[in-house]
Amino acid sequence: MPATEPTERTAPVITFENVVKRFGDHTVLDHLNFEVRKGERVTLIGPSGSGKTTILRLVMTLEDLTDGFIYINGEPFTYEMRNGRRVERRPKDVAKVATKIGMVFQQFNLFPNMTVLENIIEAPVHVLGKSKGEAVTRAKELLDLVGLADKVDAHPSRLSGGQQQRVAIARALAMDPEILLLDEVTSALDPELVGEVLGVLRNIAENTDITMLIVTHEMQFAQEVSHRVLMFDQGRIIEDAEPSVMFTNPQEKRTKDFLQAVL
Numbered sequence: 001m002p003a004t005e006p007t008e009r010t011a012p013v014i015t016f017e018n019v020v021k022r023f024g025d026h027t028v029l030d031h032l033n034f035e036v037r038k039g040e041r042v043t044l045i046g047p048s049g050s051g052k053t054t055i056l057r058l059v060m061t062l063e064d065l066t067d068g069f070i071y072i073n074g075e076p077f078t079y080e081m082r083n084g085r086r087v088e089r090r091p092k093d094v095a096k097v098a099t100k101i102g103m104v105f106q107q108f109n110l111f112p113n114m115t116v117l118e119n120i121i122e123a124p125v126h127v128l129g130k131s132k133g134e135a136v137t138r139a140k141e142l143l144d145l146v147g148l149a150d151k152v153d154a155h156p157s158r159l160s161g162g163q164q165q166r167v168a169i170a171r172a173l174a175m176d177p178e179i180l181l182l183d184e185v186t187s188a189l190d191p192e193l194v195g196e197v198l199g200v201l202r203n204i205a206e207n208t209d210i211t212m213l214i215v216t217h218e219m220q221f222a223q224e225v226s227h228r229v230l231m232f233d234q235g236r237i238i239e240d241a242e243p244s245v246m247f248t249n250p251q252e253k254r255t256k257d258f259l260q261a262v263l
């Protein structure tokens with residue numbers, strides 16, 4: 001079991017407050033409100049196009065909020081109210097908080113021209129200002145953790161998809177994130193490689209207190225690692241439940257239909 005079980009009393013780490021996201025005149029998220037507490041692992045499920053990736057990309061500051069606020073550890077993140085007006089926060093202030101947030105994508109996104117080690121130490125050295133020696137030591141520990149100690153000097157193109165994704169996970173962890181965002185990290189993998197990546201993530205879930213926001217179609221995995229599951233449809237949360245309830249006794253018809261289709 002994880003070191004701590006988040007309870008109602010642990011502080012919110014991510015808060016969405018009336019978040020609106022539009023692309024042109026297409027409203028993807030319409031006044032979305034939810035909270036993720038410290039150490040909590042929350043899985044987002046729902047049909048394709050329901051806004052799950054957009055939510056993660058907003059937290060990662062890869063997309064701009066149309067309206068509303070995101071708070072990180074209770075502090076306004078990208079926008080705040082100042083003199084009664086909603087204004088953008090200074091890029092420097094956003095960037096400082098953003099270093100605490102890591103993301104792993106469906107398509108690995110490793111730097112192809114760098115070795116495995118160089119991929120992992122890049123941000124700790126250039127963003128956090130760690131010494132190269134310190135970054136290398138940590139990178140090797142993390143490669144050990146993901147079972148790739150022997151691939152330090154390999155280039156990504158020489159690795160299998162599962163190995164590349166494990167490097168991407170190590171790269172995210174090298175920033176010592178408080179929040180880890182996982183967007184369908186096994187969806188691009190051949191079926192026989194899914195297990196090794198999920199195994200690494202289970203290990204991280206069990207042995208760290210990192211707050212995780214997870215999008216996955218691996219329902220067994222979601223059931224095992226999540227404290228809470230949010231069912232999305234058309235940019236709205238239609239059901240919010242513990243996995244034992246969500247996966248065995250969902251209340252909403254749309255949740256039942258969705259789970260029937262994917263299980």
Ligand SMILES: Nc1ncnc2c1ncn2[C@@H]1O[C@H](COP(=O)(O)OP(=O)(O)O)[C@@H](O)[C@H]1O
Nearest residue numbers: 023026028046047048049050051052053054055
């Ligand atoms: N950059 C974009 N430009 C226009 N529409 C987008 C963009 N990104 C996402 N969308 C639209 O937003 C909706 C939600 O997408 P997404 O968050 O990727 O959903 P999910 O991850 O749940 O499949 C979809 O209708 C998608 O087409």
Ligand SMILES: [Mg+2]
Nearest residue numbers: 052053054215
């Ligand atoms: Mg998506």
